[in-house]
Amino acid sequence: MPRGKYTNHKGRNRHFTNPEEIEEQMKREEKERKWREQRGDESSSEEDEEKAKGGKGDSESSDSSEEDSEEEAKAKGVENLIQVENPNRIQKKAKKLSSLNETVKTSAKPELSRREREELERQRAQANYQRLHAEGKTDEARADLARLAIIKQQREEAAKRREEERRQKEAAKQSKTAQVHKALGKKNT
Template identity: 85%
Template sequence: MPRGKFTNHKGKHRRFTNPEEIEEQMKREEKERKWREQQGDDSSEEEDEADKAKGDSDSSEEESESDGEVKAKGVENLIEVENPNRVQKKVKKLSTLNETVKVSSKPELSRREREELERQRAHANYQRLHAEGKTEEARADLARLAIIKQQRAEAAKRREEERQQKEAAKQSKTAQVQKALGKKAT
């Protein structure tokens, strides 16, 4: 034991059950159970279950929590009490579950997901209207496009005229050269 003013008192009074004692207790319970079976006591089965529950208190508590069965505390089993805050497990039938699944096959969307879907639908609708030329932006684009087409057509016409003028000038020049050469040569 440590000397000084700080001592740890945890675990001083712990006492563990000896395995031999546990085996003796189990043998005694087995004998009692056999004796009751020979006597033909029907109520002994209920007492057996109660004895087992006392012996295995830790495991029975875990099992009762997992099964959802709640032991009555105090006089709770004698008096019916309606507690509105107490949630009781309701047994659901498979047929009703299948119906609810069929009804709720359309999943509920969160606000963000709904907004995203609406945004995508609006964008697709806008693209469709834009392709048909029904939006202001599409009209402006088409007007700009018409102006550009007109300017390009005028530029192509002008280039064609210039090319024809250059060809005519070239022909007239070659004709002059031929004429001048022809006159000098003769």
């Protein structure tokens, strides 16, 4: 008995075959194969050889594919009575190269997702708005142009006022200097 509370049960029930048993089994199989050859059942011996080899080779693979199709034809239990198909299972269908080339040519534009379509539409609308705004056809552009016209007019009026004030100051300065000269009795040169 092992000490401690944890025991490992992995190696307890291992069974190894004796080399003598393996040799007896191989002899029995050899006798069965010879008996089949004498009797003329070569097809069953070929199947045994295929099983032993693992189904390798061209002719053997074609035989195994025929066997697979026979196995698919033979249904187990009530499979042949009830036909159930999984709607979620996608069966791959063989496509011809010519049809693939045609689909590539016809579908030059890739399908865009909803978000991508909305983004493209938003960019087109933005570009269109910028173009109309530059031409002055939008309400915002008209309001901006009207505001600019008012500002221009105000600036022109302010410039005229400043010019008038400058002339008046200049005229006042000249009149003042003229009075000073007159009072001093100097002549204008």
